Amino acid sequence: MDYRQWERATEWPLAGSALTFLAIYTWTVLSQPTGMGARVAEYAILGIWTLFGIDYLVRLALAEQRTRWFFLHLHELAIVALPVLRPLRLLRLLTLISLLQRSIGGALRGRVVTYAVAGTSMLVFVASLAMFDAERAAPAGSIKTFPDALWWAATTITTVGYGDFSPSTATGRFIAVGLMVAGIALLGVVTATLASWLVQKVAEQDDANQAATQQQVAELTFQIAALRTELALRPE
DSSP: OOHHHHHHHHHHHHHHHHHHHHHHHHHHHHHOOOTHHHHHHHHHHHHHHHHHHHHHHHHHHHOSSHHHHHHHTHHHHHHHHGGGSGGGGGGGGHHHHHHHHHHHTTOOHHHHHHHHHHHHHHHHHHHHHHHHHHHTTOTTOSOOSHHHHHHHHHHHHTTOOOOSSOOOSHHHHHHHHHHHHHHHHHHHHHHHHHHHHHHHHHHHHHHHHHHHHHHHHHHHHHHHHHHHHHHHHSOO
16 A cells, blocks of 8 residues: 555544544533543543554655655644643644645635635634633633633634733643634635635636637638628629
8 A cells, every 4th residue: 555545545534533532622621521531531532642643654654755754744743742741632633634634635726715714613613622721720811711712712813812811821822822823824825715716717807808809800800801702703
């Protein structure tokens, strides 16, 4: 099995695993389970993390230029390696974004817009969960409920930033920086997509105008030729 075959074979199973992780993470953050429920959730998260670790190692082994692939996929190494440290386990959520980027591949512009909207919605939800998890127990924190975290994420990713809620912990600020960067990237994607669409429409209109002009010229040329023929055939 080569690299492309492995990616195609594992794309949907890994996407399902990432969504399962998101569901488990959401449940643990919002309900704060204890006892057996907490242990089962932790074991499930560890199992999903192991799957992504295996996928990373297999793709590294199948890559034609391993050194180049390694440096181009350092973010995936961080996703796999850093969440071993409990404060950084939220990085596992980035696997969803990686899978969306992998699946979008050479998609058309319309699918890029769909990806941007879906990815933004997921980022807002995930950042809200992570921020709520990091800030709710902070004595100086202002984000104490999940709706507060949702509001903070929405104002941050859109670069509005009212300032009524802000993180006070190091983990919360780390999440905020990531969301700020994502918001800027989102604006870039939307702007570039809109500009590309406008350029395409103008080009299509120009092509249509040129085609109409060429047809009119051809018809006029034909009429002139027919008139010349008619004049030549008339007796003097």
